[in-house]
Amino acid sequence: GAVVSQHPSWVICKSGTSVKIECRSLDFQATTMFWYRQFPKQSLMLMATSNEGSKATYEQGVEKDKFLINHASLTLSTLTVTSAHPEDSSFYICSATGLDWETQYFGPGTRLLVL
Amino acid sequence: QKEVEQDPGPLSVPEGAIVSLNCTYSNSAFQYFMWYRQYSRKGPELLMYTYSSGNKEDGRFTAQVDKSSKYISLFIRDSQPSDSATYLCAMKIGGGADGLTFGKGTHLIIQP
Numbered sequence: 071g072a073v074v075s076q077h078p079s080w081v082i083c084k085s086g087t088s089v090k091i092e093c094r095s096l097d098f099q100a101t102t103m104f105w106y107r108q109f110p111k112q113s114l115m116l117m118a119t120s121n122e123g124s125k126a127t128y129e130q131g132v133e134k135d136k137f138l139i140n141h142a143s144l145t146l147s148t149l150t151v152t153s154a155h156p157e158d159s160s161f162y163i164c165s166a167t168g169l170d171w172e173t174q175y176f177g178p179g180t181r182l183l184v185l
Numbered sequence: 186q187k188e189v190e191q192d193p194g195p196l197s198v199p200e201g202a203i204v205s206l207n208c209t210y211s212n213s214a215f216q217y218f219m220w221y222r223q224y225s226r227k228g229p230e231l232l233m234y235t236y237s238s239g240n241k242e243d244g245r246f247t248a249q250v251d252k253s254s255k256y257i258s259l260f261i262r263d264s265q266p267s268d269s270a271t272y273l274c275a276m277k278i279g280g281g282a283d284g285l286t287f288g289k290g291t292h293l294i295i296q297p
Contacts, residue, residue, distance in 0.1 A: 114273070173234065
């Protein structure tokens, strides 16, 4: 149980375009979802926290107008990278908690390459 | 100084050896400590979850937390080639649904 999926698993896009990444909890209701980013040889860094039906809370230094997060249902959160630039190329990974809020279940991640 | 320090390795040990992985941290407010295992191109998988100082054992895995030293460890007994992966330490301050602060991860290789 407690499976989290992400789609797509990898994406290549041109600079200036927008990219949407989906995060789904497949077998539980995710009251809270998190988005992390990982650059090569760096640690996973928390970008934002979202609760279903509420606005996301962004970490310091993360542009909320660039990284749009929508958590419209208890099983789906989306991250849209708007006007992507090469420096946004990274590994984006989501996690979710359900009733067992102590445990975060991670998706497999999405590799984004902006050309 | 980064909040969580973890040696990225690689750490290579022979099969059957006891593996010791560790992290140090600077924020004394951290109360909850986790170890995740991550295989290549996969998401992290929770291995151990501990609160405050002390030891916790689960099968071949033992997690230790020493809050006075701001030091956490993960021990793997009877290591297997299938244990080869990246091991991430993570921690958080509150007990609710809070985001995690991660170390960089240690790349572990178990030689058959």
